[in-house]
Amino acid sequence: MIISNTESIPGRRIVEFYGVVTGNTVRAKHVGRDIMAGLKNIVGGELKGYTELLQDSRKEATDRMTEQAQSMGANAVVNVRFATSSISQGAAELFAYGTAVRVE
Amino acid sequence: MEGNIEQINLFLNFGLPFLILMIAYFFGSYIEKRHFRSIRKREAELLDFPVVSFDTMPDDWNVSRSDMVTGSIVISLDYFKRVIAGLRGLIGGRIKTYEPLLERARREALLRMSEEARTQGYDAIFNVRLETSRLANARRDGKGVAGVEMLAFGTAVKFASRFANSE
Numbered sequence: 001m002i003i004s005n006t007e008s009i010p011g012r013r014i015v016e017f018y019g020v021v022t023g024n025t026v027r028a029k030h031v032g033r034d035i036m037a038g039l040k041n042i043v044g045g046e047l048k049g050y051t052e053l054l055q056d057s058r059k060e061a062t063d064r065m066t067e068q069a070q071s072m073g074a075n076a077v078v079n080v081r082f083a084t085s086s087i088s089q090g091a092a093e094l095f096a097y098g099t100a101v102r103v104e
Numbered sequence: 105m106e107g108n109i110e111q112i113n114l115f116l117n118f119g120l121p122f123l124i125l126m127i128a129y130f131f132g133s134y135i136e137k138r139h140f141r142s143i144r145k146r147e148a149e150l151l152d153f154p155v156v157s158f159d160t161m162p163d164d165w166n167v168s169r170s171d172m173v174t175g176s177i178v179i180s181l182d183y184f185k186r187v188i189a190g191l192r193g194l195i196g197g198r199i200k201t202y203e204p205l206l207e208r209a210r211r212e213a214l215l216r217m218s219e220e221a222r223t224q225g226y227d228a229i230f231n232v233r234l235e236t237s238r239l240a241n242a243r244r245d246g247k248g249v250a251g252v253e254m255l256a257f258g259t260a261v262k263f264a265s266r267f268a269n270s271e
Contacts, residue, residue, distance in 0.1 A: 010161055037251070041183070042131075046178065
């Protein structure tokens with residue numbers, strides 16, 4: 001499965017379009033991580049726990065998107081976009097969407 | 105005995121916040137300077153790695169494989185700078201303390217994306233996009249975790265033979 005945030009796959013020709021595919025995940029923060037982040041918040045800098053949490057979540061959203069594309073018979077997803085939305089205090093939705101296509 | 109309790113109260117009410125403010129100021133500035141040093145050093149190492157924001161590839165790129173790469177960071181402001189920013193919010197105007205924070209987050213996200221692409225054996229990245237999002241539990245009163253996430257993503261490509269089309 002090839003994914004790309006451009007409208008085509010570089011060096012390949014699109015032969016069929018399947019439509020929009022999406023993948024999402026909703027995550028809540030971890031209490032232990034939040035206490036550490038709270039302490040880290042005094043001196044500033046990177047909050048590694050959160051960086052990892054969001055990276056994992058984004059990967060899961062992307063995986064779900066590619067699974068959906070695969071089940072349609074596609075072998076690539078083009079024009080992928082990411083979005084984040086806050087559901088409530090301490091929970092966030094991450095989703096990825098793109099267009100499932102078949103390339104040569 | 106009563107004098108002691110008064111002293112403790114005085115310390116808890118004024119001394120402790122001041123102490124935390126000082127700790128935040130010194131460590132915060134140190135962490136920021138160190139981060140900028142590291143960013144400049146790594147950016148110098150990646151000077152020969154093309155990262156472009158065009159949405160189409162330059163014509164002379166002959167590509168054999170491609171994939172999407174991402175880089176991200178969650179970063180927060182130190183307590184001292186948050187207090188300054190809060191005061192600044194009362195009178196309005198430019199909040200200088202936030203500018204370096206967002207700048208270093210953005211540059212770090214771009215660097216992580218480029219480093220990931222390079223370790224996977226790619227030669228360049230195009231159609232780079234940047235996104236900023238605020239963490240949900242950042243509260244307006246300054247309590248809670250005030251973090252900003254910066255995400256950089258783009259399409260990494262490997263050249264079959266560089267500039268083959270232009271020859």
